[in-house]
Amino acid sequence: MGARQLAAALVLTAALPAQAYVDRDPATDWSAETLHRNEWRLGLFRLQYGIIDSLQVGTQLLPWFLKVSNLDLKWTVWSSGPWSVGLGGGLFSLKLQDFDEDAADVRFYAVPVELTGSWRQDAFSLHLRGSYTAVKTDAEEALDAEDYDLGGVAAVSTGSVGLAAEWRTSPTFAWVLESRLSVFQDASASAETGTQVDPRTRVDFYANADADLSDGTKANATLSAFWSWDSINLKLGLLYGHYSVPTLHLFFGDPVWVPEFDLFWRF
Numbered sequence: 371m372g373a374r375q376l377a378a379a380l381v382l383t384a385a386l387p388a389q390a391y392v393d394r395d396p397a398t399d400w401s402a403e404t405l406h407r408n409e410w411r412l413g414l415f416r417l418q419y420g421i422i423d424s425l426q427v428g429t430q431l432l433p434w435f436l437k438v439s440n441l442d443l444k445w446t447v448w449s450s451g452p453w454s455v456g457l458g459g460g461l462f463s464l465k466l467q468d469f470d471e472d473a474a475d476v477r478f479y480a481v482p483v484e485l486t487g488s489w490r491q492d493a494f495s496l497h498l499r500g501s502y503t504a505v506k507t508d509a510e511e512a513l514d515a516e517d518y519d520l521g522g523v524a525a526v527s528t529g530s531v532g533l534a535a536e537w538r539t540s541p542t543f544a545w546v547l548e549s550r551l552s553v554f555q556d557a558s559a560s561a562e563t564g565t566q567v568d569p570r571t572r573v574d575f576y577a578n579a580d581a582d583l584s585d586g587t588k589a590n591a592t593l594s595a596f597w598s599w600d601s602i603n604l605k606l607g608l609l610y611g612h613y614s615v616p617t618l619h620l621f622f623g624d625p626v627w628v629p630e631f632d633l634f635w636r637f
Contacts, residue, residue, distance in 0.1 A: 413634020
């Protein structure tokens with residue numbers, strides 16, 4: 371789509387009635403809020419459903435194309451006046467044999483947990499988030515069925531904090547500034563091997579290792595323009611800083627500019 375076509379589409383959709391950015395339908399991505407009861411969100415990247423007014427369930431769509439099964443929950447634990455607290459968590463799973471039947475029987479698990487505190491006052495709101503993600507894999511493969519075994523466990527854990535500010539300039543438009551800072555990125559691994567020397571003697575070996583994956587301060591910030599109409603929601607943003615893998619919040623590389631885009635419907 372060219373620049374003229376995109377501009378024309380935005381002008382046409384601007385005539386739609388406002389709904390999602392009024393107080394009764396606050397944004398849920400960076401806040402402690404959840405979808406309403408029986409409300410759906412369907413977009414390019416997520417599918418979510420509001421079980422009750424304070425609890426939603428969902429899944430990320432792109433990982434399924436990469437054979438990564440996933441499910442997430444979010445619960446508004448407490449809400450009073452302009453304040454609210456939300457707790458979110460999920461489970462991601464990937465099995466190597468889904469890509470290659472001859473691969474080792476190895477499965478990776480990722481468990482993200484996020485606690486968010488939100489404050490809203492008129493057209494402005496602030497949201498503080500703390501995130502922790504644990505990634506683990508258990509591997510056990512017989513290298514020699516008769517006299518040699520190999521078993522291993524590897525894990526990665528990350529922790530980060532984030533701050534989001536939302537400034538609603540009209541019922542259909544808001545500026546959103548999101549930032550995230552890495553607190554720690556750790557990796558650990560253990561291995562166990564054993565060999566049968568003779569019918570009466572077996573030797574087992576154990577090893578453990580830990581590594582700090584952090585390399586100086588890692589952080590990023592994203593400024594986004596967010597339009598929200600009757601059911602259509604459009605987000606166009608630009609990130610600068612160290613790129614972080616979504617959900618894992620694993621930061622790497624040098625600071626870069628990365629465009630961000632999202633389109634979804636709430637109904």
